[in-house]
Amino acid sequence: MLFCKRVQNITTDPVYRPTSIKDIARKANVSFSTVSRALQNSPLISRRTAEKIQKIARESGYRASAVARGLVTQKTKTIGVVVTSIADPFVSEVVDGIEECCNDHGYSVILANSNADPDRERKVVQAFYERRVDGIVVTSSRVGALYIPLLSEMRVPIVLVNNQHPGEFVHSVMIENVQGSLEATNHLIQLGHRRIAYLGDRFGHQSDTERFSGYRRALDGAALPFVPELVVHGDGKSEKAIAATESLLRLKEPPTAIFCYNDMTALGVLRALQAHGLVVPTDISVVGFDDLFIASYTNPPLTTVRQPRRRMGLLAMESLLHLMSGQNPSQAITVAAELVIRESSAPPRKSPK
Amino acid sequence: MLFCKRVQNITTDPVYRPTSIKDIARKANVSFSTVSRALQNSPLISRRTAEKIQKIARESGYRASAVARGLVTQKTKTIGVVVTSIADPFVSEVVDGIEECCNDHGYSVILANSNADPDRERKVVQAFYERRVDGIVVTSSRVGALYIPLLSEMRVPIVLVNNQHPGEFVHSVMIENVQGSLEATNHLIQLGHRRIAYLGDRFGHQSDTERFSGYRRALDGAALPFVPELVVHGDGKSEKAIAATESLLRLKEPPTAIFCYNDMTALGVLRALQAHGLVVPTDISVVGFDDLFIASYTNPPLTTVRQPRRRMGLLAMESLLHLMSGQNPSQAITVAAELVIRESSAPPRKSPK
DNA sequence: CGACGTTATGCAAACGTGTGAGAAAATCCC
């Protein structure tokens, strides 16, 4: 075998090989299985030889190959993380939490963008399967329902963060949308607002449905009438929000406050209002959802509902760890949302223009 | 062997195993090496059997194990990406570009946060080595010089993005800092500013040095005097920038414009100026660097220098692909910076208060 | 009909690690 290696080194390029278990077995003058055990601190090996072997291993910078180990143990100690786009500030913070937890437990994160593109999604799933990941976290504000079944086909634990499609059988970490938007809307009501608009996401997404329902419950709780014309829809991004805001401003009696599905939407709203010469919050109040980093730097700083994104990532990963160790953690973990009051919300004008 | 498997399935848990090459070999009634070749479209296999095998493989949802393949080919088709924090909007976009390129070429991204923490950095390097990644990209605005040598020890191609430590032997993708800040400063000069401050990063980082040098060259080019008191330092984040701004405002003759090391710094500056009742750009102009997403949403929208982050990630990855295929791409790729003029820069007041 | 190419397939050795079974050595007990 040694000879083989030599020959290879001569005939082909002198391809570099990391030092293997055999190399140190030779140096330590024991069989390589003894080395394997010694490095795992197996009780089968005497302290003396174990220490000798460990010393040699340390000195020659030996690190066991995770791929060889993965082959025999059938555990790769990797987890796949699917995101729509890692450039999205929401998901990148969730991933930050996931990665930290992974690192602490000896797992590595394999990252894959889906771009909400079905083709890409298929490739991602394939890649995860071929890599034999031990678990999967899906973090995407708008995940295609399409590939959840594909993912589940590979018989691997899956945890979803802010799952948009209710009724799935999978495990998930979710923000308390209803409570959060209830508080946000109540905040506006307490300030004295009576005509509060809701600028939502596209229909069908669970988070939109839930945030809308919190809004409605707040209105009901204050015995305020629900005015359908005050509910408009965007797509969770700023551009569409601008158009939606303008439609609200065209109403005979425009709202005195706008509660937005998320901060990106609120950004568009702020911009549209500014373009119309309206001053926030004097003329009109705006409240967002997410508490993105940017929310405290807008003009004025945005009142919004905080999602503890990093923590959500952490929780998702902890849940996945439990699943992978065969336990059965609670199906749906929910995380409380926290209202953050800044300067974009204030009492309405006494006499509406 | 078959028998062995059975026994295992009986004695231990009926552990799920993905279908392997042997399973389809049995179904197709050929040896498993024939299957391997057939799936690689090897010319050694007749069309007829190849097609038969491929059909069976497709039907049974077979996907070759990347870990087994990696063991024999000594290529894992994975690349490690180190970032200080994936939650940083700068790096997350770079990673977005890297990931796309990876995906297109059949590579997977293993992500690791270093948090600029030496301990963590060590662990990251170890993990990458154990995983036998084929290449590494380091994307971090402030990478610890510490572990570059560690990384290079593992004999794997490395590409750095916006490397902060000049004189390394490695390959890198860099923004044209000098040109960018030259243009930014010239822009302010052309608007009529004479007292332009530079609010830099900590000393020693290459990008700070370069951006400062662009600033100086612009001054020199316009025959403006260099005033040392107009140069102050932060740490690339907003908080420190606030303090630095206040020190500038305390000067007997404060600047009429501030050129900032990056957008996060500029955010702090905007906030500090606002706190002092100064209006941007009427009272004072502010220019940033990076063109983060947030830059167009500040008040007023920020004039800044754009770094094509996504593209830089892509270029880094392409460079790495070349390196891995044995080619020797250009050592240092530089990318042009682009001045984006928004509303935070304007001519100075005629008569300085 | 046999030698000889061709072509298609199978065999077996790797890759680097984990691990059960068993051999060898050391220790203990009576």
Place this chain on the structure above:
DNA sequence: GGGATTTTCTCACACGTTTGCATAACGTCG
């Protein structure tokens, strides 16, 4: 001192794939 027991180590197989080499099948030609 001999057998039982414990300790320490080695053997050999397995994980799922790639791949060089041997070989079987088959047709062709002399």
